[in-house]
Amino acid sequence: MMRPSLKVNIGGIELENPIMTASGTFGSGKEYGDFVDLNRLGAVVVKGVSSVAWKGNPTPRVAETHGGMLNSVGLQNPGVEEFIKKDIPFLRGYDTKIIVNIAGKTVEEYCAVAERLSKEDVDMIELNISCPNVKEGGVSFGTNRDMAEYVTREVKKYTKQPLIVKLSPNVTDIVEIAKAAVDGGADALSLINTLTGMAIDIHKRKPILANVVGGLSGPAIKPVAVRMVYQVAQAVKVPIIGMGGIMTGEDAVEFMLAGATAVAVGTANFMNPTATTDILEGIEKYMSQYKIKDIKEIQGSLMI
């Protein structure tokens, strides 16, 4: 029997399979390389990179919640030059695609990172306009229709790679923002980033996070994410990378049925270091159970 095809296409780039890592949960793959064969991942989406080094927020930066977790890292990263020097050569040693998540406080900063990376050997750019943990930039671009379109259009001018725009769920109408990003020239969309949340230590009467609020991720947010992927898939033609609480192959299939072309695994990596490849095997099992020969048969095949 022929091996079923798990190949997916995002913005003209073919991935061996639909499994990606969610930015910020996997570093640049080095740490997980001890446990996971990185060659088996469709793409590694690296932690957000800015034009210069960002220190990030004070600690504690994490709080566990029922079926989820809050983080307020604040995009700590060594800056784009360090990333180019150290992480690209490492990842190029593997047969996987490199997607660089880029962050900025201003439109100019986003453009500067995109331009710098346009000369480098990376496969795609993911524009992060949805981080809830930084004061300037980040989510402020992702919660306003006109800003979302504008920043996408500007960054698109400076990048040579396909551009993915990562959307925030902290909006009234996700479809409006999704359309705006596509109007701005997005080749694909990633959704969802974390939901803004909060947890309180009742004994100290203090927020657990030093930043007071943070981004909620994990299975607790999955139904919201599936709903948003479904709604956006009805409204746009570009491929969607679905994420938000994917822990198993079944979860990944759910996102693809709702309309996702690929999926990203985030918080699950913390619960199980081999989550990415375990989820890939789960998808393969589902395909074999239903005798599906090509993963494209699943994408958007929800029956209503």
Added chain:
Amino acid sequence: MKKNLKARITTNHEIAPGIYEMIILSKELSLEGFPGKFVNLYLEDGKHLLPRPISICEINAKEQVLRLIYAVLGKGTKKLSMMKENQEIHVLGPLGNGFTVEKGTGKNIVIGGGVGVPPLLELVKQLEGATDVYLGFRCNPFLVEDFKKYADNVYLATEDGSEGHKGNVLELLKLQNQEGDMIYSCGPKPMLKAVSEWAKNHNIDAELSLEERMACGIGACLVCTCKAAETGDEDWEYKRVCKDGPVFSRDEVMWE
């Protein structure tokens, strides 16, 4: 090399109020263990997603076991304390950078506070030089007898005065006019800060093991950072407690 495996629990019981001893059987982990490193324990119940980072208290390669001592502080560690003998537990480790045992050939001063005491036991076992141990607890001390087996002297302080000196270990250190060539310490931040200052004033090298809320435990997620700088470098950065630490050198850590 880090191992990602299932290990069998041979013991899991309370040794002091809220303090538990768990012994896990794993040949692979027992061969890789090192003083000051830790392991991630996974609850795998769908509610508590994050692993519990627990320091390694003792390693016995002959019996192929790791001894872990942990405090029940929240729902996750409560759940951990309810796991039974013969149950299997998902373990990742050993993780982090441990103590530099090689620095301990002269006179050593080992200072532990509360739940920071356990990782110092394996260290004291492995140190070559003479070792004086200072242990501080709020109340209800634990592991004191274990330290007496391997240390030259063990000094005890409790905040409530129920056992040993009434007060903290720093006072005790000063009372003893303690001298030494190398300090190793693990405990709450205020204690570590005081130890660090004392070490600096006495011009003694020190290694300090820090604790911070973690997620991945392997250096990828950047949630467990601490302010750190290279020696003499005024420009600090957030370093990862799980990967760059948990053991840092005296001059590396920038105290708030």
